[in-house]
Each structure stands twice: as structure tokens, then as C-alpha cells.
Amino acid sequence: MTVEQIVSEGKDQFPIGMRVLAVDDDPTCLLLLGTLLRRCQYHVTTTSQAKTALKMLRENKNKFDLVISDVHMPDMDGFKLLEHVGLEMDLPVIMLSANGDTKLVMKGITHGACDYLLKPVRIEELQNIWQHVVRRKKKDRCNSGSKDKPHPDSGEDAGIGNVDNNGKLNKKRKDQNEDEDDERDENGHDNEDPSAQKKPRVVWSVELHRKFVAAVNQLGIDKAVPKKILELMNVEKLTRENVASHLQKFRLYLKRISCVANQQANMAAALGTADSAYLRMGSLNGLGNFHTLAGSDQLHNAAFRSFPPSGVLGRLNTPAGLGIRGLPSPGTIQLGHVQNSGNPTNDLSKLQSFVPGNHNTNILQGMPMSLELDRLQHNKSVGHIGELPTTDSTTVFPGSGSLVDARITGFSNNPLLGVTSNSLMLEGSSQQATSHTSVSAIGFQNGNALSDFTLIAPASNQLQDSKADSQGQASLINCNAGQIIRSAPQEWNAPRKDAPYQSHALINSSIPINSAMIQLGQCLDRNNSIFHRTTDLDSVGPLNFVDPLSIKQSEGDNYIMEPSVIEKEGYLMFQPRPHGSHVPDNTGSLKDLASAMMKQEDDLGCNGYSLRTSI
């Protein structure tokens, strides 16, 4: 059969003619794989270089239906390739390896592989891989036409033990997608023939993703439905389906992160260790950008900077951003734990802190620690940062029993200032439940008044459903001045009810905080503190993503990962409410921010927007 024949018949005779890209550095395996695939009547392109593969995929988004890739490759890790493809091209990817370790397979799944095959691969296994293409197309398409399509049972891939996971996952995603999908008919494509669904693939560029995150942020992860997101994003030629599938991935990413976060939580350094918040870049899948605040040297933890390599800001495409792979040392911020809340979609509470600018000094001052609150289940008033400050007691912790679930991003420590960078990663943890406020607002005073602090909105409900009563939010305060800094640690400790507090801060706090999280970052006079967050909790849900934009702008590609970069102050930025102030850009003056924030607070009322310390 000639190629042309295959191609032209492909549309009608799917899966015959399905276009597969096979990547494997081992020539023997590649030859074998290619031959097997051709025997299955697919149209095959092979390459031994992952980079070449990516190039081919990028050149023409519609050239391939499916990618099969080896895990161990010299020029690029198979998982990285997987993430790239998943994010940029939204193609199903099958992993291939001689190693069938459960951990590896799990890694493949969490990175989004739709299947994981063991070498030597058999033809029977390859004969069914087309199901992944169909499944994905069904997901992307609107509901209406897809029910007729026969789709393979997700759990039934012959011989592949692990496919169940994938299948279930896919199924779940599909269900979620369908739940959210509107009824309306998107486009006029032919829904009957999966192979005819040749929608041009949307490339989720940094800009686009940022808008997406902003929109989701505004709506709140719970309420973020593709239709509304699409409206908010207001991008031409973007269809609801594109958004829907991207949202699915995003959620998966969040979930994955929270899983990792949870694991890390235990390891999270105690405050003393000060993991500064790390920045997480909101890559396509990620939310906002997270920066790991660079801890100062004082902090011994380089943890934050250990943010997964890919998690650099501004790197949308880095797979790392997607997954929390290699979450750095403990103490790094963890994303909301999905696990705790049991709500998979709530991942957003993440701390997003990023270093706005690269000013060391400035940064320190405003270390904003922001916690994001994911949907807060309870509307508790959050400690209001504003109130805190001026007092000498800097602690702003929500003292009471309410726990703040704050994911605090570490503060950047400025050695100069002597600020302790506390990476507060408060993550709601069920353990924390008690009365500790997970995040204590670190009230630092500057000698006189607290200049800024950022609130950390405690956790999202994810953290804890159980901890209903714990509310409170920890607000993080930034210490602005050196004095504050100095006193900060003490302050920090002081309010805490118990020593573990600090560590708790890092750990998940189980407080589900109501959506109001707030943060205010304000740096008093420090000029460049950038962060400040608006809390808008109202409608927004819990997540406030850091606006990747600012992060991106300020950093180059190698953002955060470098320690030096990280050392800048990091703070979290939340996406401001639409009507409210917007996140200022890095160089925005704090005062403006602060006033904006205040204004916002006023606007919002005290519904917990402002972080109130329950002290």
C-alpha cells in the first residue's frame, strides 16, 4: 500500500493510517517498533532523537495523531518529552521502556502518559493503541457527537496491566469534562468520524496560559468552567473545547502537584529551615508562577531553590512546571493538597510567590508570603493584615484555634536584612488542625509598624475538609525592614502556640480557609515589593494564581531555579480581582498596591477578604 493510499484511506478507515511518531534512541528497538507499527497499518515516522521529534511536532501540529516514546534517552528524558507534547500539542503519548517498575509507570501516568508499554513490545499491544487517540478526541469534542462513538473500554488494553490506571484516569477526566461541557455545539465538524476531527491544535503559549490561569483564578477553580474561562480570556479562535481540555490537564497537574506536595509536606522544613517559597512556574499546567523565594544564606535550606528544574517561571513548556517533579527539598511550597481535601480539583491553593524583581533588598522587605486559599470552605475572616502591623507585636497570627492553612511561600531571606526567610508553606494538613494557625502571619515589624506583610491565605479547602473549624488564615507578613526581620523570627515564634507551629506552617495546615485569602503584600516604602495580593475571595475561589506575567517578565528563562534568582524577594502575587486592583507589576510601587489592596478590601467587605488575624 502506498503512503498516499494509506493517508487517504486513513480518514475513512481509522485506525488504519493513524499517524504515529516513534522515538527511541536504540536503533534496534526503533527499527522493530517502526516495523511493528507499520504492520498494524499505521503511518509511522521514526526518530532517535527526542529533540528532533519535538521539532517535527512543533512544525506541524496536525501531522501526527499519537506519539510513542522511550523513557530513557540520552538527549532528553522521556518524561520531559511527554510533558512537552502533552502541553504543547495535546497529543496522546505512550511511554515505552524495558523497565516496568511500578514507580516508573506511575511517573508516566502522572506526567500524562496515556499508556505505558514494556519492551519488548508485542504487536498485540500496538494494535490497540489507537484507542488513545479516539479517547482523546472524544474528550476534546463536544459531548453531542461523541456518545455514538465506540470507544474502547478504558480498562481493557490487552496485556497491559497498568493501563487500568490510565484508563480510569482518562475516564475520570472525560467524565469531568463532560460534566462541565456545555451543551452547545461548538463547531460544525463532523462528529461521527474521529479521524476527521482535525481541529488545528492550539498552542498554549505563555501568554495564553497566563490568561487562562488568570481566568481560572478569577473564577475560582471550582467554578471555572470552560465557557466562562473562554469568555474571560477573550481570545480569538480559541474554542471552548480547547479550554476544556487544557483545564483538564491543568487540574491533573494541580493534583499531581498536590500529591507531591503532600509527600513533601512532611519533609517540609520547619520554619527555621526557612524554605523559601519556591516559585512555581505556572507552566501550562501550572498555575501561576511560583517562585521559590530564595532563602537567604541564612536559611540553610536551599530547598526552595530546589524547585524542580522545570519549574522555572516563565517556562511554560517545561515539563517540570507541569509536574512537581523533584520537588525540591522539603519545605518548599506545596500546592494545595488535593489529597487532604479530597477534592481533586482544588489544587489551586498554591502559593505562588514569585520574585518580582530581582532586587534583593527589596525583596526582603516585602516578603510576601502569600497563601492562597483555595476555595475556602469556611468563610472565616482572615486575619487582617492591615490590622496587624502597626502593633508592636508583630505576630499576626490568627491566633486562635483557627488554623490557617496557609501555604506560605517562603519568605525570601535577605541576608542583608537578616530576614529570615521562612518558607512557610503552609499547607493545610489535617494534622495541623488544631488551633495552630498554620500560618502565622509573620508579623514583622519594622520597628514601628509592620510595613508589609503579605497575607497568606490559608489554605484552600483542600486542605481540609475535616478541619472545618480551623479557619483562620495565616497571614504572612513580610518583614520589611531589617528590624522587622530581626524581630521576625522571634515574633514568629512568639505567637505560635507551640513550637511546632513553625513547622506546621510549612506543613499543611488543615484549615480550609474560606476563599478569602488575602494577601496583601504591601511593602511599605519599599519600593519594589511587588507583591501584594488582592484578595478576592468572593467569587473567586480560592485560587489566586500568581500572575505569571509578572513573573515572567521579571525573569528570564532561568528563573527561579538559580539560587541567585531565587534570592530575590519572592512573594506571592495573586491574581487580583477583576474589578479590583490588579497585580501590579514588579516595579509597581507598594504604596499603590497597598492602597489598592485596601480599597479592595473595602470593596469586598470583610468577608474574609482581608486577612484577619484572629489574634
Next chain:
Amino acid sequence: MERNPIRMQLAIMRQSLFDQGHVDEQFVQLEELQDDANPNFVEEVVTLYYRDSARIILNIEQALERKPFDFGKLDAYMHQFKGSSSSIGAKKVKAESTLFRECCKSGNGEGCMRSFQQLKKEYATLRKKFGAYFQLARQAGPVETASRPK
């Protein structure tokens, strides 16, 4: 039944490869992929395998000359080698690779050396057998299918 003596001999050789455990089921898969469009597929794959794996063998040898052993690296090389070997169905070679990897994981340097020696032996033996097999196969010419009587 094969009447052609060469074909008969070929069949015997092939059977002995299986019986002696040199190749496994995967080899059958390779044979099944051989068809009119790909008449020498099996030989091509095996040749490619020997060419590429020679490089890995060399890497391992060099790594074994550096003391102390870098088990991580050795394991990685062997993982690669094992993948290729299993793709062509080289059973004994694959088994020996597994042993080698076990030694790496447990940090058993002596075990690694011994295992590697054994592996090279199997590898060389198989190569000779394949060589003879393919030479005969080429002599025998393409297989005529029953549906196409001459």
C-alpha cells in the same frame, strides 16, 4: 514439509536456537514481521543489534576498568543493552544482563565482572549462530508460500 535440503537444515538450525535457549518468543515476532515487503527483516534487525550493542559492550568494558566501579553507570548501560537484547529475543544474553544488573544494584563488583564475562561469551556464541543461520537463509532464498505454487 520442507523438501529443500537447505531449508530443512535451516529449520533444524532454527529449532536448535530455540531449544538451546538462545532465543525466545520475541524472535518469532521478528520472523512474523518479515514478509515480501521486508524479506530480510530478521537479519537486518539482528545485524543492527550487533552493531549497536557492540558500542554498549565497549562502554561497559571501559567502565569496568575504572575502579571503583560506577555502579549507576554500569547499570544504566546494561539497562540499555538489555532493552536491545530483549527486542531481538536474545534469551540467554538477556538473562545474563539481568544478573549483571542485580550485581550492580547490590554493589557486587566481583559479581559484575563475572557476569559480564559470561555475558560476552553468550553474546559471541549467539552471534556465530546467527551468522551461520542467516548465511544459510540467504542461500535458501525467499520462502515460497503455499498459496503460490510455482
